[in-house]
Amino acid sequence: MxxxxxxxxxxxxxxxxxxxxxxxxxxxxxxxxxxxxxxxxxxxxxxxxxxxxxxxxxxxxGGRIPARLGEQIAVAVADRNRCDYCLAAHTALGRKAGATAEAMSAAQAGQSADPATAAALRFALQLVEQRGQVGADDVAALRAAGFDDGQVVEIVAHVALNLFTNYVNVALDVPVDFPGVKLRPR
Incomplete structure (x- = not known):
């Protein structure tokens, strides 16, 4: 069909x-x-x-970044890229992964009460905003928050995947088929 x-x-x-x-x-x-x-x-x-x-x-x-954190990264990236589809889908998937509505809303703004999650979200948004042009200090801050080299690479991979899906959904204007979530005002 x-x-x-x-x-x-x-x-x-x-x-x-x-x-x-x-x-x-x-x-x-x-x-x-x-x-x-x-x-x-x-x-x-x-x-x-x-x-x-x-x-x-x-x-x-199958990676080492937990599903909940992966979904929190996804909603932060989706909101930054103004992708209604991914924001809705990953909010629902984040809730399924055990995140509260409040945690997903905070992640959408790039925030978390958990210091490690906050560091990962900050780094993910730096990647998006600076088009990958982050510095050694940015990676060091992620390590200081408890992420090892493999996890740092996985966070970059999560951002890259979400850029791909955001661009597909925004460029092709794919209709949202998950419960809607409002983008944050700009």
Whole structure:
């Protein structure tokens, strides 16, 4: 089934309408979520992009950064990039990972009562705002908060994945299919 909402800039493909090479991955996405979120249906127009995205999610899901922190990073990056889709999706996923509504709202603003989480969010937003041009002191601050080198690299990877998903959803105007969350005023 292909769906194109008034807002979507590419078809939201599913089933036989999806390229053959995307179908097995879409089935895996459906199995993981119990549905096939619109973002994956938009990305499925390119089997290579879908494989990259799904593989990236899977790899980081098996990493050392806990799911809750990964979702907090995602909402901070989504808010900064004005991505309604990712803000809604990752707020819901963060709640599922055990974060309170208050913790997710604070993360959206790049804040946390937990010093290590606050340091990770600060670093993630520095990466976004400075387009990766952070300094040795920025990495040292993350280490001082308790993150080892592997975790530092994973935080960078989480930011990179979220930039990818933010850009897909914003550029292609993918309709939000998670409970809406308001972006912070600018």
């Amino acid at each position: 292909t769906t194109t909402s008034a807002a979507a800039r590419v078809p939201l493909v599913l089933g036989a309408e999806a390229p053959e090479a995307s179908r097995a991955l879409l089935a895996a996405v459906h199995g993981a979520f119990g549905a096939t979120p619109h973002m994956f249906r938009a990305v499925a127009n390119s089997p290579a992009a879908l494989q990259a995205m799904w593989g990236f999610f899977g790899a980081l899901g």
